[in-house]
Amino acid sequence: MNHDNYDDNYIRGILNGVKSIAMVGASPVNVRPSYFAFKYLAQRGYDMIPVNPGHVGKNLLDKPFVASLADIGRPVDMIDIFRNSTHIMPVVEEALRLDPLPKVIWMQLGARDDAAAAKAEAAGIKVVMNRCPKIEYGRLSSEISWMGVNSRTLSSKRAPMPTQGMRLSLNRTSLGGGETAASDRAAKNKADPT
Amino acid sequence: MNDRLPGFSTLAVHAGAQPDPTTGARATPIYQTTSFVFNDADHAASLFGLQAFGNIYTRIGNPTQAVLEERIAALEGGTAALAVASGHAAQVVVLQQLLMPGDEFIAARKLYGGSINQFTHAFKSFGWNVVWADPDDVASFERAVTPRTRAIFIESIANPAGSITDIEAIAAVARKAGVPLIVDNTLATPYLIRPIDHGADIVVHSLTKFLGGHGNSLGGVIVDAGTFDWSKDNKYPMLSEPRPEYHGIKIQETFGNFAFAIACRVLGLRDLGPAISPFNAFMILTGIETLPLRMAKHCENARAVAEYLAGHPAVAAVNYSGLAGNPYNNLARKYAPKGAGAVFTFSLKGGYEAGVNLVSNLKLFSHLANVGDTRSLVIHPASTTHSQLDDAAKVKSGAAPDVVRLSIGIEDKEDLIADLEQALGA
Structure with a gap:
């Protein structure tokens, strides 16, 4: 699996396929990126579970915090890790002890641990690194285009008006995934300065 | 895939x-x-x-x-x-x-x-x-x-x-x-x-x-x-x-x-x-919807006009990087293989006076301070866009006093050349 850039269909398949998402490192502070990514994914109809041992006993948008993945107590489709790269491995190891295993482990924008990714993939789990599911959902649905962002997709179909809890179509025509983006080359060069 | x-x-x-999500407007x-x-x-x-x-x-x-x-x-x-x-x-x-x-x-x-x-x-x-x-x-x-x-x-x-x-x-x-x-x-x-x-x-x-x-x-x-x-x-x-x-x-x-x-x-x-x-x-x-069509035509016309001017006896020099022999021709071939753009300058053997005369005699080219229009445009940078620079800075920036700048439009190139012909001969 090439983690320097992802085919849009890979990301699309994940975001179309998963229903429940446990967010490790979710913050109740409403100016933190994890808070608003959590809120956005909940608004788009995902079953969100906040995981943060520092906030057990509190709720995040009416969902109770749990201390660890093991405490979720039910199967979860995707683990979204809102921790920096040095804290990824223990979370992945914890995820690998779940039964059933999650289908996807997603590491947030800025987070990348290739060894942890390899471990998860060896167990048959799909991995995404250094991406934000909110941004990717907004990009593939073109909702993010309101911000002048290049969605790298086209569509001649009329878009629906998004409402609370509504899943948007992610099935627009992709412009060849990320392969041509200079930004992906830069990310690769940053990860591998040689 | x-x-x-x-x-x-x-x-x-x-x-x-x-x-449009509300009306369906295309x-x-x-x-x-x-x-x-x-x-x-x-x-x-x-x-x-x-x-x-x-x-x-x-x-x-x-x-x-x-x-x-x-x-x-x-x-x-x-x-x-x-x-x-x-x-x-x-x-x-x-x-x-x-x-x-x-x-x-x-x-x-x-x-x-x-x-x-x-x-x-x-x-x-x-x-x-x-x-x-x-x-x-x-x-x-x-x-x-x-x-x-x-x-x-x-x-x-x-x-x-x-x-x-x-x-x-x-x-x-x-x-x-x-x-x-x-x-x-x-x-x-x-x-x-x-x-x-x-x-x-x-x-x-x-x-x-x-x-x-x-x-x-x-x-x-x-x-x-x-x-x-x-x-x-x-x-x-x-x-x-x-x-x-x-x-x-x-x-x-x-x-x-x-x-x-x-x-x-x-x-x-x-x-x-x-x-x-x-x-x-x-x-x-x-x-922007017609950008590719327009740019192809702008570049085609610019090349034709530059070639015409380069062969005209009243013209001292043409600075169009699309022409062979121009100091920037190799860079133009590398960076802009589809065309070297449609804005360029040339200088007249008659110097500043000849430039001013040319601008006033043209009938199709518009004398104004813009570039990149469907219409062909002409200006004398030294007295307009670059007038606030001193003479040395004018030369360094490519706007010497005898230089005329053209922005070639998407008209018929024969008409542009005819307009230049009558203005240079007047």
């Missing part, structure tokens, strides 16, 4: 636009409104806190403008774009994100005269210090780098003489210095040159020129390549440090590879105010 990658002409027509509507209602107080707070996608107020963004932005980002191969009121506004907004008072930026000496003025005088009063370098001498950029350098600024095809800049060589200097390369791509448009493919980190345009293309609407744009790491040192606090305006959000941490475009919008445009009008955004968007 990836979908097929659409070509440039398909992107020029479709990128960013889809039928052409992009002109959302001529100042403001947008919120669903509820929570939605409003989310939008103001940069937590949700959506519209607030046309000074920050507008749906017509957003289509224009995504289309240009797609054509340039960037991650995001921000449209503003003019090319000059784009330059102010870009540098506001990068420079604090006392900082420096290095700029190519061959630039649009208005940019030279803006950098020399207006920016000086902000404490942003321009250091000039020679785009024909890459080492002069290296020598200009200091610990206070925050950016390098060049034009891909330089106004007024149409010379071609070695973008890759200067991008290498910028990388070594750890600063972003800003390329003004106005005269090339992404149809001829895509600076991001050659190492640019930020692209700016005056949309007023070839992108809009019809001489009817002002606009500017900033394209974020998504290539620069703003947080690797403390040089760019607007992007790397918590922003008090937004409850301590760090822009790069939150927005990743389109952070620069977001900073330009929410810290630059929001607070400085040079918004593009939705109507102008619509006019420019409509112009």
